[in-house]
Amino acid sequence: MSADVMQRAERPAWMEKPRPVTQGVKGLTLVFTVLVVIVPFWVVLATSFAPDKQVIANGGYALWPDRWTTNAYDLIFSGGQITRAMLVSGGVTVVGTTFSLVCTIMLAYALARPGVVGGKPVMLLVLFTFLFPAGMIPSFLVVNGMGMRNTYWALFLPVLINAFNLVVMRGFFQGIPAELFESAKIDGAGELRTLVTIVLPLSKAVIAVVGLFYAVGYWNDFFRAILYTDQATMWPLQTWMRTYVVQSQNSLISVQGGVSEQIQFAPQTVNMAVVVLATVPILCVYPFIQRYFTKGVLTGAVKS
Incomplete structure (x- = not known):
């Protein structure tokens, strides 16, 4: 031929x-x-x-x-606030993504199983929050009323579960053959064991995609730190980047005892260095998860 x-x-x-x-x-x-x-x-x-x-x-x-x-990077790390901000961003991203994944997986699995008591009303409530999210003032009042202001909990607990990610993961779980659940039930496995030993190994793609969505959201967020914290020492890296780049402030800020004082001149190179530091971590993670995107998102979106 x-x-x-x-x-x-x-x-x-x-x-x-x-x-x-x-x-x-x-x-x-x-x-x-x-x-x-x-x-x-x-x-x-x-x-x-x-x-x-x-x-x-x-x-x-x-x-x-x-x-x-590397003068710009030396200048950034010598001040101390950017180093601390990177640690805050990394900690919030890792802890927030872990908590969000665990809660999303458990709720999505419960809503995907047939015959769950109250499953449909809870799902309707989730969809309602997806269409009509809470505003800034109600969210602030809830955080303040629960005593989470000026704590790191306020940086991820108010957005612990994303409705879109929950719907995607629930749809993926619904696509798993029912025969697997029946065989696990015959073998005497409970719901938790079924989730850990059967569902999670089959759901690596959607877990990777949803985990990346959560991680990018936590890493890029800057507004919650401004809204819920009064101390600049608790600011993540993106909030400092906004201070340097968006507001075009040409000075490094040294935070000592809650009082900010200008100590060194920061040229445009420092602004660009902050942008690089805020972008590179996600760029390093994304290539390893990119191959899961098509399978995870499309398969999870087939059912809702």
């Missing part, structure tokens, strides 16, 4: 043979899209490692540093 015949056999009947012009346009479009994504991040990275004089001379940015330097 010739190569042309084999190629036609591999293509569906409705798919025409690709033309060179079409292939070239697709390639150029792909290259353009990649450049649109990579160039801004490269500018941020190069600016963070560029000397101050070059950045100032180029209007605040650098495409390629004349001399690679």
Whole structure:
């Protein structure tokens, strides 16, 4: 069989043979899209490692540093507040994601099992909160009334379970064959053992996807720290990044005894360095979970 015949056999009947012009346009479009994504991040990275004089001379940015330097990163970590903010962000992300995954898995499993008492009203309540979320003032009143203000609990407990993630995971659990649950019941396994030994090993894809959703949400959140805490020492990294970049403050802040005082000048390189520090951890985690996205999200979204 010739190569042309084999190629036609591999293509569906409705798919025409690709033309060179079409292939070239697709390639150029792909290259353009990649450049649109990579160039801004490269500018941020190069600016963070560029000397101050070059950045100032180029209007605040650098495409390629004349001399690679880590002065901006040394300046950031010498102040102490960014190091603490990174620890706060990491701790909130790890603890919050763990708590959220455990609670979401348990609630989704309970709502996915047939015959659960009160399952339908609870599901309707979850969907109601998904369509009509609580506002900022009610959330603040609840957190303040429970005594969680100025505590790290306020950074993840108010958003412990996301309704969308719950619906996705519940749909995935509903797609597991009922025969597996029946065989586990015949063997004498309870609900908890069935969840741990049968459901969770089959749900690695959706757990990875939902876990990444939670982790990205906790890592990128900056508003809850402003809303629920009065102490800058409790701010996560994203809140400090907002202070540096969005408000264009050109000074490093040293927090001592709850009083903020300006101690060193921070050029544009420091702003870019903070952006890099806030972005790189998620970029390092994402490639390992990307392969689960299609399977986890689409399979979990088939049923609701």
